[in-house]
Amino acid sequence: MQKTKEKRAILITGCSSGIGYHVAVELDKLGYQVIASARKMQDVQKLQKLGLSSVQLDLDDTESIRNAFQQTLEISGGSLYALFNNGAYGQPGAVEDLSRETLRAQLETNLLGWHELTSLVLPVMREKSEGRVIYNSSILGFAAMPYRGAYNCSKFALEGLVDTLRMELKGTGIFLSLIEPGPILSNFRKNAMAKFFQNIDADNSFHKAQYDAMKKRLKTEGPAAPFTLPPDAVLKRVLHALESKKPKIRYPVTVPTFVFAFLKRILTHRALDRLLMLSSGDGKR
DSSP, rough: OOOOOOOOOEEEEEEEHHHHHHHHHHHHHTTTEEEEESSSSHHHHHHHTTOEEEEOOTOOHHHHHHHHHHHHHHHHHHHOEEEEEHHHHHHHHGGGGOOOHHHHHOOOOOOOOHHHHHHHHHHHHHHOOOOOEEEEEGGTTTTTTTTTTHHHHHHHHHHHHHHHHHTTTTTEEEEEEEEEOSSSSHHHHHHHHHHHHHHHHGSSSTTHHHHHHHHHHTTTOOOOOOBBTHHHHHHHHHHHHHSSSSOOSSSEEEEHHHHHHHHHHHHHHHHHHHHHHHHTTTTTO
16 A cells, blocks of 8 residues: 555634635645634634634633643644734724734734744754745735734834744745735634724824714725725635745735835835825725
């Protein structure tokens, strides 16, 4: 009997919906040993019903991260080829309306939880001198837009952290890649709207007029921005980052990401500010 090729194990965070869900399902079809994580147990059970290995992982909780990591190693037989850091949310609101607690919560999920999980994974990858760590960043990781300050902050910080870690891992066989999507079809706006109402006192804010317009955008069903792509656009970049001998450091996704990456190199800071304000409708889009 011919020995079957060992499946490559990948842990994916934030698989309850959107990009994480799509990537987990499709990689499983392609023969990867997918361990899909979600914060809520009901989502874990949903993933398990699909035949996926799934663990509960709350990126805000150190104990949850460590437990999920240990369960992942038990499922994978002690090895892990790849980690896709994807679980995140967006906290809308003007910077001056963000409390310290609200900003901290954004960073706990979008940055510090990813960092803690990655730090657990790296020694396992180093044992085999190979591995891939893929981060789902954003166009807002290099191009700031108004009323997205908390999310901008988390993604700008992520990109700096990953750039540093990439240099520190040179020669280990472990490759890091940042995926930078623009608008992608997902539940991102729905979740952002919940965080907005939970944490922002819109009625008593100087920015109330902008918030009223923002609420309409957040409540929009389907694509709310031009050039919105399905999650499959991100999957294609994830596959390249997993399978290429020389994965890219950054993978721009959607037209706006390519455009603003180019414009950031040629425009003055003030000109870029004006364009970003215009493209966001002063925070209304």
